[in-house]
Amino acid sequence: xxxxxxxxxxxxxxxxxxxxxxxxxxxxxxxxxxxxxxxxxxxxxxxxxxxxxxxxxxxxxxxxxxxxxxxxxxxxxxxxxxxxxxxxxxxxxxxxxxxxxxxxxxxxxxxxxxxxxxxxxxxxxxxxxxxxxxxxxxxxxxxxxxxxxxxxxxxxxxxxxxxxxxxxxxxxxxxxxxxxxxxxxxxxxxxxxxxxxxxxxxxxxxx
Numbered sequence: 001x002x003x004x005x006x007x008x009x010x011x012x013x014x015x016x017x018x019x020x021x022x023x024x025x026x027x028x029x030x031x032x033x034x035x036x037x038x039x040x041x042x043x044x045x046x047x048x049x050x051x052x053x054x055x056x057x058x059x060x061x062x063x064x065x066x067x068x069x070x071x072x073x074x075x076x077x078x079x080x081x082x083x084x085x086x087x088x089x090x091x092x093x094x095x096x097x098x099x100x101x102x103x104x105x106x107x108x109x110x111x112x113x114x115x116x117x118x119x120x121x122x123x124x125x126x127x128x129x130x131x132x133x134x135x136x137x138x139x140x141x142x143x144x145x146x147x148x149x150x151x152x153x154x155x156x157x158x159x160x161x162x163x164x165x166x167x168x169x170x171x172x173x174x175x176x177x178x179x180x181x182x183x184x185x186x187x188x189x190x191x192x193x194x195x196x197x198x199x200x201x202x203x204x205x206x207x
Contacts, residue, residue: 002177003131004059006091008206013120017113019101024121026094032058035065035093042095050100053114055081056093059204071098071114075107079115087122094118128206132177135161135203138187139196140169147190158183159205174205 006028013024023046027038035056043052053076055066064085066077080094096117105113140148148171152158157179161172175183187195 003129004090004204005088005127005129006059007089007122007125007127009126011121011124013117013124015117015120016101017109018103018105020103020105020113021099021101022113022117023097023099024094024117025097026092026121026125029056029058029091029093031060032063038093039095042097046097049097051076051098052095053077053080053098054093054095055084055118057081057084057090059090071110072107075110076114079111080118083115083118083122087127089122089127094121130204131207133174133203133205133207134177134180135200136173136175136180137198137200138171138173140171140191141194142169144191144195145169148187151186151190155183155186172200174203176207177202 007026008028010028011026015022025038025042029035029038035058039052039054042054046052051069051071053067053069053071055064055077057064064081066081068074068076068078076096080096084092084094096114098113138148149160152160152173157176159174161174163172164170184197187197
């Protein structure tokens with residue numbers, strides 16, 4: 001997978017349906033342990049709630065999990081999960097807390113309530129496309145710093161991650177996947193081939 005979508009940060013959405021209160025929490029995650037920790041934090045925060053149902057997806061190993069947490073099977077975790085997958089999101093967890101208000105919603109009502117709660121918190125969230133990038137480190141003389149920076153500022157395929165000022169300039173740069181050869185050619189033209197570039201790792205970043 002070259003690119004994928006995810007939700008950044010954390011968001012909250014609250015609604016009431018037939019006197020039951022639903023509070024949906026969303027968080028960006030990058031591991032199953034982070035998902036578990038977030039779910040447990042919501043359970044602790046709402047230890048007095050009737051249910052804390054959840055679903056999450058992870059890009060690595062294409063993991064997807066959900067829990068009805070005592071609601072009738074398939075009426076809570078699954079609709080939350082379907083909302084996440086419907087938006088083609090990865091590395092995202094949603095927990096929907098329910099405080100029972102005394103009126104039974106029925107299986108269809110529960111599915112709609114948990115699904116709409118998940119959609120509500122997604123609407124409050126920042127959804128971004130994570131693009132596959134390559135992190136490289138370049139070493140250049142000081143006289144090339146300004147023209148290199150001007151080039152990076154105008155080019156949509158490369159970003160500066162870090163700059164170290166020593167005997168020479170050391171810059172960590174992120175390059176969109178498939179654009180490395182083009183960027184190297186431009187650096188070569190700017191510096192008359194007086195630069196060093198080394199690949200560090202492949203990563204995913206919002207672009």
